[in-house]
Each structure stands twice: as structure tokens, then as C-alpha cells.
Amino acid sequence: MRRLRVYDDDAALAHVAPSGEYDAPWSGRLAVRQRHPDRRERVENVRAAIRSELGGHTTWTDVEPASRTQLERVHDAAYVDEVRDWAAGGGGRLTTETGGNAETYRAARVAAGGATAAARRAVDAGLPEVPYALVRPSGHHAQPDRADGFCFFNNVAVAAADLLASGRADRVAVLDWDVHHANGTQECFYDREDVLVVSLHQDHDSWSAETHPQACDLTERGVGDGEGYTVNVPLPPGTGDDGYRYAVDELVEPVLAAYAPDALLVSAGQDPGTMDPLGRNAVTKAGFEFLGASARRLADEHAEGALALVQEGGYHVTHLAYATLGVLEGALDYETGVDDPFEYVPGDTASARSAVDDAVDAHRDHWPLD
Numbered sequence: 001m002r003r004l005r006v007y008d009d010d011a012a013l014a015h016v017a018p019s020g021e022y023d024a025p026w027s028g029r030l031a032v033r034q035r036h037p038d039r040r041e042r043v044e045n046v047r048a049a050i051r052s053e054l055g056g057h058t059t060w061t062d063v064e065p066a067s068r069t070q071l072e073r074v075h076d077a078a079y080v081d082e083v084r085d086w087a088a089g090g091g092g093r094l095t096t097e098t099g100g101n102a103e104t105y106r107a108a109r110v111a112a113g114g115a116t117a118a119a120r121r122a123v124d125a126g127l128p129e130v131p132y133a134l135v136r137p138s139g140h141h142a143q144p145d146r147a148d149g150f151c152f153f154n155n156v157a158v159a160a161a162d163l164l165a166s167g168r169a170d171r172v173a174v175l176d177w178d179v180h181h182a183n184g185t186q187e188c189f190y191d192r193e194d195v196l197v198v199s200l201h202q203d204h205d206s207w208s209a210e211t212h213p214q215a216c217d218l219t220e221r222g223v224g225d226g227e228g229y230t231v232n233v234p235l236p237p238g239t240g241d242d243g244y245r246y247a248v249d250e251l252v253e254p255v256l257a258a259y260a261p262d263a264l265l266v267s268a269g270q271d272p273g274t275m276d277p278l279g280r281n282a283v284t285k286a287g288f289e290f291l292g293a294s295a296r297r298l299a300d301e302h303a304e305g306a307l308a309l310v311q312e313g314g315y316h317v318t319h320l321a322y323a324t325l326g327v328l329e330g331a332l333d334y335e336t337g338v339d340d341p342f343e344y345v346p347g348d349t350a351s352a353r354s355a356v357d358d359a360v361d362a363h364r365d366h367w368p369l370d
């Protein structure tokens with residue numbers, strides 16, 4: 001089997017998001033405030049799952065924060081200053097749902113550094129190894145000049161830009177299976193053809209005109225040189241394992257094969273999971289094993305064998321551990337024998353196939369899709 005290399009740092013635990021983000025006026029009358037879904041327990045449970053089931057096959061690696069130069073390849077300098085100064089003042093809410101504390105600036109820089117180190121390792125190592133950045137806060141909603149969706153700096157975008165700038169790659173593909181649209185990653189590379197962004201996400205609209213101006217739908221395909229290199233695949237709630245299989249087979253694989261990148265970076269958000277409070281796209285641990293195995297195979301066959309996984313969302317602190325274990329088992333080609341206790345939620349394969357067929361039609365003029 002392949003060996004797992006986890007990029008991990010306690011900075012991920014020190015970031016604390018504010019509670020009560022669902023405090024719509026009426027919910028203020030309830031007895032208990034909802035805790036913010038992005039909690040340190042997410043990272044703690046994934047760590048525990050890896051130590052328990054993959055410990056003998058894992059190398060744990062410390063992380064350096066991303067440099068200003070690395071961050072500013074995708075973010076405006078004034079925005080990086082804004083996050084730094086806001087955290088230095090103790091944090092709080094930066095947007096309605098995105099906030100943190102005095103540790104958040106460092107945590108966000110470490111997260112971008114972890115993704116970058118994993119991506120470099122994927123290209124440099126030439127070993128049967130899977131680099132995985134277990135980072136928090138997530139990155140894929142962060143845009144060049146703004147925070148969004150619990151994200152401050154776009155970890156996978158910083159990593160992709162670093163591969164290009166350091167001469168490790170001429171073309172990078174990002175596959176994002178987080179249940180939410182990769183609007184930030186899309187925004188970073190919307191007019192470029194050297195980074196392909198493929199986003200499989202629940203068919204949701206913008207949640208904020210201010211922080212999330214993207215529509216997340218089939219109309220967004222890139223502009224100028226980037227025309228065709230944003231591939232959005234909106235999927236219905238409850239898509240399920242077979243719906244994701246269909247999307248990979250019918251769309252993701254032919255697009256990646258045609259693009260033939262030098263590296264494949266995965267925005268691995270496991271919030272399509274069956275029980276996820278922010279998603280419920282009904283993907284089981286077996287479905288995540290398929291996604292992890294697909295990423296490995298697609299990287300081997302179409303991306304020079306260079307694969308890095310970067311943690312994004314996943315908010316049910318128990319199912320996230322099962323789901324992430326599934327991703328890693330698939331990517332490592334290894335079975336732990338751990339069963340998913342939540343796999344009884346059925347998927348809506350018919351609706352999912354219909355949505356994938358619509359996406360294939362929308363992207364057919366640019367990519368060799370049947």
C-alpha cells in the first residue's frame with residue numbers, strides 16, 4: 001500500500017469561530033444557541049481516526065505558515081493586512097458567518113502552508129505516497145479580496161499558484177467535492193487556463209450577495225483565456241454514492257484526461273456525507289472510498305501521479321471521521337474494515353444522473369464528453 005503523509009499543526013485547533021451563527025431573530029428565543037459548525041473537534045476526530053486505523057502507515061509532518069509572497073499570489077495585499085489586523089484586534093465576526101479569534105490569522109496562514117507543502121510533496125516526492133493537508137480553517141470559499149463560508153485564505157488556490165510559480169507545474173487541476181461550491185477557487189482562476197477547477201457541489205445559490213457573489217451554476221464557465229476551465233457540476237440534495245460515481249465517470253474523468261495536468265489537488269470536503277448538518281448529499285464511507293480511489297487513479301493516469309488532498313468542510317464530527325477515513329483508504333488502496341454506522345440514508349440516483357447529464361451538456365462544447 002501507499003504511505004500517508006499528514007501535514008498537521010496545532011494552529012488548526014487554536015482558531016475558534018464564534019457561536020450562534022444561526023441567530024436569526026426568532027432563534028434568539030430558543031434555550032440553547034447553536035454552536036458554530038466549524039469546531040476543533042473536526043480535526044481532533046480525523047487525527048484520532050488516522051492514528052487508530054492508519055497509524056503504522058502514516059508520517060506526520062509539521063507545517064510552516066505560508067509566506068506573504070505565497071498568499072499574495074491569489075490574495076490582495078490589502079486583504080491579507082485586513083485579516084492580520086482584525087485577528088490582532090481579537091477577531092470576532094469578519095462576515096455574518098465567518099469569524100475567529102486572535103489565533104485565526106496564524107491558523108489561516110498555517111492552513112495555506114500545509115496545503116502548499118502537500119502539493120509540493122506530491123510533485124517532488126516521486127514516491128508511492130499520499131500527501132494530505134489536515135487543515136483548518138478551510139479555504140475554498142475565500143476569494144482574492146474577501147472571506148466567505150468559514151474561509152479566510154484559499155489554501156488549495158495558494159498551493160496551486162505555488163506549483164505554477166515555483167516551476168513545478170505548468171497546469172494544475174483542482175477537484176473539489178466539498179458539498180458547497182468552490183466559489184473562491186473559481187474566482188481566483190476564473191480568467192486563466194493554467195488552473196482547471198472542477199466543483200461537484202449541492203445545487204445551492206449564493207448565501208450572501210456581499211461575500212459570495214458567484215451563482216455556483218452552469219452559467220459560470222470561466223472568461224477570456226479561462227473560458228471552459230471552470231467546470232461546475234451542481235448536484236441535487238441527497239445525490240448519494242451512485243450519483244457521485246456517475247459524475248466521476250461521465251464528466252470528471254474525461255475532462256481530466258483531456259486537460260492532462262501536471263498535478264491534481266483535491267479540495268476534500270466530506271460534507272456531502274449522509275449526516276452532515278450543512279449538506280446531506282447522502283454519501284457514505286463507501287462513497288468516499290470511491291472518491292479517494294478515483295482521485296488516486298485519475299492522478300496516476302492523467303496527472304503524472306501527483307496527488308495531494310487538502311481538507312475542506314465536513315461538520316458532523318463523527319461522520320467526518322468515517323468519511324475522511326474512507327477517502328484516505330481509497331487513496332491509499334487499503335481497507336481498514338471500519339464500517340459506516342450511518343449508511344442507511346438512500347441516495348437519489350435518478351435525480352443525480354439527470355443533473356450530471358445537464359452538466360455534461362453545458363460543458364460539451366469545450367470538453368470531449370459523450
Ligand SMILES: [Zn+2]
Pocket residue numbers: 178179180269271312313314
Ligand atoms: Zn462545505
